[in-house]
Amino acid sequence: MRGVLAVTPDEPQTVRLCEQTARVEWRVLDHGRGVEERPGADQPLDVGLPAYRGGDSPVAGMKWIASFPGNVAAGLERASASITLNSPVTGQPSAFIEGSVISAKRTAASAALAARVHTEQDPPAGVVLIGCGVINLEILRFLAAALPGLREAVLYDTDPARAEAFARTCAPHVVRGSTWCTPRSVSACSTSRSPSS
Template sequence: MLRYFSAAEVNAGLDYPRLIDALSEAFRRGGEAMPVRQTYNVGTIANPGHLLTMPAWERGKALGVKLVSVFPENGASGLPTVSSLYMLFDGATGRPSAMIDGEALTNRRTAAASALASRHLSRPDSRTLLLIGTGRLAPHLAAAHCAVRPIERVLVWGRKAQRAQTLAGTLARQGLEATPVASLLEALSSADIVSCATTSRVPLISGQHLRPGTHVDLVGAFTPEMRETDDDAVCRCRVFVDTYAGALKEAGDLLQPMAAGRWDATKICADLHQLSSGADPGRLSQHETTLFKSVGTAIEDLAAASLLAGDCSSEAPD
C-alpha cells in the first residue's frame, strides 16, 4: 500500500543519530555510481523554471527518485521557489511504496550528511558552532552537528540581522545556547565548526580569517557560479566532498579556484564513501583546517526514505 509522509512525519521519523548512521552505512557500501542530477528547462520567458531529477537504487532492495521544481518568480506571488516530492519503490517488485515530502527529506538528509562529515573531520572537542545563513536548512544543520559533537554555543550570522535574531531565538527555544552576531570576522575567530548554507555568489569566508583546527562545512552553493569561500580558504584547507562527480560538476567553491589556477582536483583528500569505509582517516591532527563541500547526492535521499518507510513497515500490524 502506498504511504504518504508529510513534512511533520519526516521530521519526527528521522532523528539525527539514526539518520547519520544510515547515511554512513549507505556511503560505506558504495555500490553503483549514481547519476548526477539532471536539470531541464521547463519554464517560459516570462516565468522561467527548471525540473530536476535525482534517481538512485539499491538493486533488489529499493529504488527512488526525487523530483524538484525551481521557479524563481514564484516569490513575487507568495509561493515557494522550490517544490519537491520523493517517490520510493520496492526494489524487488518495482511497486511504489511511499510518497514523501521532498523539502523535509532534503533538509534532514543534507544536515545529516554534513554531520557525518563532521564526525570524521571536526575536532572531537568542538564546542562552538557558527551558522552562516538563516534559511530553512539552518536549524537542521544546528541539530545535526549537535548530534555528533559536544556543541555548547551556536553563533548565528546572516545578511539581515533580524533574521539572524529570529533564528537564534528559534534555536534557543529548542534548548541550544544560540546568539546572533553582527561581525562575521569576529565569529570566525571563535568558531570550531563553521556551517554555511547560502546562495551567495561572492565569498563570505576568507581563508586568512580561518584559525587552525577549524572545520568548514559548505552546504549552500550548488552551482558553478555560486561560492561561499574565497580561493585562499580552499587552498589552506584539506578538502573533502560528498561525491567526486557531483563536486567537480557543480561546486563553485572548488571549480572557481580551479579555473583561476589556484587549486586542482587532485587535492581532494576523500569523499564520504572513503571516510565512511575507513579508506581515509579524515582529520589527521588537532591543528589542521578541514573543509567539506557537499552538493547533494541521490543516495542520501534513498537512504533516508528507506529508513523512514522501513520504520513504518515494521510498525504496521500483522
C-alpha cells in the same frame, strides 16, 4: 498502495544511515567525475536524485528537488521536494511522498556526519551557520546529536530579520538545553552583507 508506515529515526540513527548512503554516493562520484553546468545561485534549479538501497528490504526511488530562491521574498519555502519509491522487483510505484522534511533531515544528517568525521581529533565547541533557513535549522539539530560537546552557534544571514528570527526560534530550546537542540547558546552575529573582521 497497501499501507503507509511512518518512520522517523532519531538523529544518531539518521547520521548512521547517512554515512552508509554517503559511502555509496562516494563510489558513484569516484566512478565518473565530470563537470556539471548549473544556473546561478539566484536562479531556479531542479535536481533529480535516483537511489537504490539493497539488503533485507530493498527499495528504489527518486527524489526530486525544486529550488526557487525567489520564493523566499514571496514568503514561500525556497525548496520543495517529492519522493517516489518503486518496487525493485516490479518497478511499480509504491509510494509518492512530499519530501521536503525528509530531504532537509537527510541534508542535515550528512552535514553533521561530515562535521563529526572531520573533527574527530578535536571536536569543536561552536559552529558558524551561514544562512538562516530550514536546512541550517535542521543542521543545528543534527550537529547537536553528532557533536555532543557543541555549546555555541553563531549565525550569519544577509537578511538581518532572518538571522534574528532564527536566533529566536533556537534560543529557547538551546538555553533550556532540551533534547530538541542541545548547544548551550545561540547568538545572532553580523547581519551586514559581509562578515566583520
